[in-house]
Amino acid sequence: MNERTDKLFSQFSAVSGAGGHLFNKTKGDRYIWGTVIMLAISSILVVYSATGSLAYKMNHGNTEIYLFKQLSFIIIGLLMIYFLHLVNYTLYSKVSLVLFLISIPLLVYTLFFGAEINEGSRWIKVPVINLTFQTSDFAKLALFMYLSRQLSRKQEVIKDFKKGFLPLIIPVAFTCILIMPANLSNALLTGATSLLLLFIGRASFKHILVVVCIALLPVLLIVGIAVTTHQKDDEKPAAKSAMATALTSVGRVGTWVRRVQDFMYAKKDATPYQLQQAKMAIANGGIFFGLGPGNSQARNYLPQAYNDFIFNVIIEEYGLLGGAFIMFMYLVFLYRCISIFRRCPFAFGALLALALSFTLAIQATANMAVAVGLMPVTGVTLPLVSMGGSSFLFTCAAIGIILSVARNVEQLEGLPPSPKGGQEELPAVIPNDGYSAKTQTKPTLKTGESAQNQGGALFIQKGAAKPGNK
Numbered sequence: 001m002n003e004r005t006d007k008l009f010s011q012f013s014a015v016s017g018a019g020g021h022l023f024n025k026t027k028g029d030r031y032i033w034g035t036v037i038m039l040a041i042s043s044i045l046v047v048y049s050a051t052g053s054l055a056y057k058m059n060h061g062n063t064e065i066y067l068f069k070q071l072s073f074i075i076i077g078l079l080m081i082y083f084l085h086l087v088n089y090t091l092y093s094k095v096s097l098v099l100f101l102i103s104i105p106l107l108v109y110t111l112f113f114g115a116e117i118n119e120g121s122r123w124i125k126v127p128v129i130n131l132t133f134q135t136s137d138f139a140k141l142a143l144f145m146y147l148s149r150q151l152s153r154k155q156e157v158i159k160d161f162k163k164g165f166l167p168l169i170i171p172v173a174f175t176c177i178l179i180m181p182a183n184l185s186n187a188l189l190t191g192a193t194s195l196l197l198l199f200i201g202r203a204s205f206k207h208i209l210v211v212v213c214i215a216l217l218p219v220l221l222i223v224g225i226a227v228t229t230h231q232k233d234d235e236k237p238a239a240k241s242a243m244a245t246a247l248t249s250v251g252r253v254g255t256w257v258r259r260v261q262d263f264m265y266a267k268k269d270a271t272p273y274q275l276q277q278a279k280m281a282i283a284n285g286g287i288f289f290g291l292g293p294g295n296s297q298a299r300n301y302l303p304q305a306y307n308d309f310i311f312n313v314i315i316e317e318y319g320l321l322g323g324a325f326i327m328f329m330y331l332v333f334l335y336r337c338i339s340i341f342r343r344c345p346f347a348f349g350a351l352l353a354l355a356l357s358f359t360l361a362i363q364a365t366a367n368m369a370v371a372v373g374l375m376p377v378t379g380v381t382l383p384l385v386s387m388g389g390s391s392f393l394f395t396c397a398a399i400g401i402i403l404s405v406a407r408n409v410e411q412l413e414g415l416p417p418s419p420k421g422g423q424e425e426l427p428a429v430i431p432n433d434g435y436s437a438k439t440q441t442k443p444t445l446k447t448g449e450s451a452q453n454q455g456g457a458l459f460i461q462k463g464a465a466k467p468g469n470k
Contacts, residue, residue, distance in 0.1 A: 027410060028085050028403035035333045036399060039384040040074050047387045049294045050306035050313045073388025077396035084400025085407055089349050092401060096145035100171060103139035107178035110135045133390030136179045136186050141394055143175045144355040147194060151201035152347035158202050165207045168198060184256055185378035189366060191215055193359045201351055226260035263376040277302040278371060281312035290319035306387040308379060311371040334361045340406050353405040356398040
């Protein structure tokens with residue numbers, strides 16, 4: 001009998017060459033890398049299918065133009081993730097204030113001089129490369145960096161309204177107010193993520209509840225206008241028109257009111273065209289395997305099938321199982337980010353990873369909820385799946401930062417024990433991000449202070465700790 005010639009994996013030589021060097025330097029959470037790759041592959045398949053007819057009409061039969069465009073964005077995005085995950089995450093704490101201060105004038109400029117696309121002034125056009133980017137995406141990224149930094153530094157006064165809460169909520173209010181006129185849904189999602197981060201960062205629940213009540217006022221106002229101006233069957237059109245014109249002539253209020261009315265009152269025959277086609281796409285997909293890749297019918301009729309309503313194309317071509325797979329990918333991504341939050345010993349890194357993961361998960365949830373008719377139509381894309389643009393690149397930047405935190409957590413967990421029985425001191429590349437801790441052990445506390453581990457992140461609080469407690 002011939003001897004077996006199989007080798008153990010440990011006997012294989014290391015991957016060599018440029019690609020091997022790149023692979024060997026790739027760190028961070030492997031599950032997050034896997035979900036990013038799977039969503040990117042899904043994006044290539046679905047975007048190519050959803051844009052086929054559009055590309056044929058707009059580009060003289062060249063149906064591959066949007067495919068290559070999406071491939072370009074994915075390659076650039078993956079490179080961004082790779083290089084950003086190599087950067088020590090504490091650098092993002094140092095530049096967060098500068099980025100936030102840059103985002104405010106950008107939002108103001110966009111509000112008054114931005115390029116108007118789809119009835120909203122949300123974009124700035126870069127003159128040289130002729131590329132438009134949505135400044136709210138940059139502002140959200142900068143805000144969550146700055147908010148995480150301030151939360152990690154104000155733990156001793158976090159319950160105080162003037163010293164702790166007010167300096168945190170003012171940047172959030174400024175950002176959301178500047179985003180709201182052009183993109184109400186984005187402003188609401190940004191505000192919700194910020195308040196959730198403040199809650200996890202131990203801000204006073206009473207203060208957060210006051211902010212929630214204030215933020216609900218414009219939402220309730222829009223719903224109230226939608227209800228009072230809705231034209232019933234026995235109402236004269238002229239009376240309704242006069243009332244609606246007076247209340248909905250300011251900015252995009254008319255668009256928001258109309259979307260709320262469509263969501264609340266539209267009957268089968270009166271359902272807006274876009275929602276009709278979205279529901280037909282889901283019905284065509286069925287439960288199991290759908291119509292198959294490239295066989296979507298709704299893509300020829302559904303507006304924004306490659307962007308805001310790409311989830312409907314996924315269900316139509318791959319069935320409810322395909323839609324469930326996409327949802328599962330986002331759940332895995334969120335779960336792994338929460339795991340990073342629990343394992344990260346420093347508050348800034350833990351809060352930053354959680355904030356960026358929450359904003360992507362909430363955005364994905366909102367997009368899918370709109371697609372299946374559980375929410376009024378917004379303008380929110382499906383992260384990493386919708387056709388590429390500035391939103392895709394800023395999503396990749398956020399994931400790169402999350403993986404940077406994960407990479408540093410892996411380095412911390414891989415430190416060998418010191419001869420004294422504790423953890424070895426952190427190397428210089430992993431400096432302190434807001435506390436007095438220079439080792440992986442708990443920070444040295446002053447008299448009257450105690451260290452609370454909340455989800456793996458160290459928070460210093462006043463308490464009855466004994467002097468010299470370590």
